[in-house]
Amino acid sequence: MIIVLKPSATEEQITKFTNMLKESYDVKVNKWDGVQSTVLGLIGDTTKIDIEYIDAQDIVENVKRVQEPYKKANRKFHPDNTVIKINDNVTIGDGSLHIMAGPCSVESEEQIVQIAKDVKASGATLLRGGAFKPRTSPYAFQGLKAEGLDLLKTARRETGLPIVTEIMRASHIDMFENVDIIQVGARNMQNFELLKELGKIDKPILLKRGLSATIEEWLMSAEYIMAGGNDKVMLCERGIRTYETFTRNTLDISAIPIIKKLSHLPVIVDPSHASGKSWLVEPLAMAAVAAGADGLIIEVHNDPPHALSDGAQSLTPKQFDGVAKKVFGLKKAVDKLN
Template sequence: MIVLLKGNTTPEELRQFTDDMCQLGLDPHVTVGEAHTIVGLVGDTSRLDIGQLEAMDIVEAVRRVQEPFKKANRRFQEEDTIIVLDNGTKIGGGNFQVIAGPCSIESEEQIIHVAQEVKKAGATLLRGGAFKPRTSPYAFQGLHTKGIRLLVQAKQATGLPIVTEIMDKSHLPLFDEVDVIQVGARNMQNFELLKHLGRTNKPILLKRGLANTLEELLMSAEYIMANGNERVLLCERGIRTFETYTRNTLDLSAIPVLRRLSHLPIIVDPSHATGDAGLVKPMALAATAAGADGLMIEVHNDPPHALCDGAQSLTPQGFQELVGMVQAIRPYSDCHAASEARL
């Protein structure tokens, strides 16, 4: 339920109202905007009498939220969420970032070299897989703990915040120096993992599952947020359809739809979506134009010999060219994203 308070509501009246809601066992979330103050009530609101609420002097309107996700809902928070990393990097709310790096960390030389190259080209975060979920149990599964250590070394060498995927809640102690924890598509509905991540204070990059709806993606975000961590980034990485020419089908319509439904930042991964380096650039540009808050691009110094997903990885030179094209269309995408959020 959403309660819209009048513009002349005093801080004391607001505090008394939220205290009263807490006494009823509800969890009030307050958003102070330029014209209104919105109080989102999370919990069992069936006991509330809407008529009594509307009769209160400070209340302008009361609306029930039909969607099952609450904290991720734009009706609860009109303004875009901005995720601020420890080094001051901002994602969302007009702050566009590019995450780049190899699918899998292979060696110290490889990850540091790629990190230096992508930073020089304009990347603002470094990605690298230490734990790799693979369809085949015989495929390269990543360097695990050693991979995280090497990723931290690349962070120290370049200053780039780092993003890497978690596979199990027991691995959380290994992620102390990781800036953004990624939840992969296969774990999007690993609800016990999501609950544990909700008890951390680290930003969580949540990837859409292979065959999941946008509502299911937002409900997974809700699991994290309901447990206390509201620093969630949504990631569209393609879904499985009947088309086999590309690895997945990149659902770019997800960007304006998510923008309308939620205040959370939206990242797009065209590398995993297409599985083809030649398709990454046009889909990255399309995602930027559609209003994404950032891109996640796989970059490898020697794609033909990569241990994982070399076919979809750009070379450092190709990545540099892409960043230049993205920067050229960014001013136009900002205006488009703002207009979509107001619809």
Template sequence: MIIVLKPNQRQETINEFVNKLTTNYDVQVNTWVGTQSTVLGLIGDTTAIDSEYVAAQEFVESVKRVQEPYKKANRKFHPDNTVISLPTGQKIGDGSLALIAGPCSVESEDQICEIAESVKRSGAMFLRGGAFKPRTSPYAFQGMKAEGLELLSKAKKKTGLPIVTEIMSIEHLPLFEDVDIIQVGARNMQNFELLRQLGKTRKPILLKRGLANTIEELLMSAEYIMAEGNEQVILCERGIRTYETMTRNTLDISAVPVIKKLSHLPVIVDPSHASGINWLIEPLAIAAAAIGADGLIIEVHNDPSHALCDGAQSITPVQFDALAAKVKKLSETVRAL
């Protein structure tokens, strides 16, 4: 951390501040006195130092962090890729392309089982499906809730596909026993209480990037989970909010290589929410596979025009089958580049 002081400060003030830093934190402070201003350089573990606190000192001109504010999610302290391994053998982050597919929301036993069997045939390794649905409107369909989770379990029993589904409140956690990967949605990325509680579970957490959150904030939210002891976090880029209205969100494809550089955690891409348009899902899935995503999470519905939510961004099982074949082939080419 580099702290630029305002010109003409009393030496005592500076000394007092330096003492406070070295007393309270595990850091050393080097002082560089220039002709016009003084700069303090902090060495050691600065993650616990609040840069806003430093900036609030009236003799401080500006603060610059050199070290990242996250530790457990940081590749510097954990150079090897984290691989998420389910007891049933499925893996995310091992170099393969994990396909997670299923409907926006679970609607009936027939629907979820039919889709599960279909996406499994096409190569999906995980079944997604919403039981608790975060909807902008209180008047929209909110998911089948507990019943939806039971139907997911039935589909899992039939197909062997592990379940990925979203949690909206920690009070529902007891219902998630048979869920294999718990998803935190974009709107809850900074619901810190939820993150903390999920950090106490021992299930992998799929953490989606918030609509207007930076990559650093996403890593800090992962840190919340990891700081409680659960290091099985999968990050998901699902599009960010920009001024462009042609697509529902703007897929920040650069986030994949950037996160992989900064962190050891696996990164997957959600082309369905990123675009909001079904014909865009395949090209975005291809781009994500090409750039090295560890997986894709895709909305598939046997009858998109009757889907109870997000129909406009769902593809059919037939379309998913074509997509899966293409990204598989592409992945192989990319790995051989």
């Protein structure tokens, strides 16, 4: 951590501040005098120093971290990729490509079982489906809730596909015990109370990026879960909010290689929510695979125009089959080029 002091700082103030730093944290402090200002360099573990606290000191002009503020999610301290085994067929983060496919909302047994069979036939290895739905409007369909979870399990029994579904509050964790991957939605990425509880269980978590979360904030949210003891975290890029309104969100394709460099956690991409338009799913899925994603999560609905949510961005099983073929074909080609 580098601290630039104000030109007005007196020798006495600097000494007092330096002593406080040494006493409060287990760090050494180097001082360097510039023409306009004095700079302090902190040596040691600065992860636990609150940068805002330092920034608040009267004599501080500004502060800059040299180390990242996350440790458990940091590739520097864990050079090997995190590999998450879901079941005997599905292992995420080992260089293979997995597709999680299914409807935005679980609507009925018939619907979810049929879609599960269809997407499995096309190569999907996990089934996604929403039981609890976060909706902008209190008047919109909020999901089948507990019943939806049961229907997902039925579909899993019928197809063998592990299931991925979203949790919306900590008090539901018991209900999600039998789920294979628990998803945290974009709007809850900084619901720290939920993250803390998910840190206490031993279950893979799919952590979606917040609507306007920086990559560092996103990794800090992963750190919340990991700090509690659960290190099975996957990160899901699902588009960020920008000034461009043509798409629902802007897919931040760069996030894939950046996360791969900064962290050892797997990266999943959601081209459906990133674009909000079904015709954009294929090119964005292709781009994600070319950029190195470990998996995709894609909305598929047997009857998009009658989907109870997110119909505009859902593929039909037939469309999904086409996308899956191309995406797996591309993955094979990319692997050969590496």
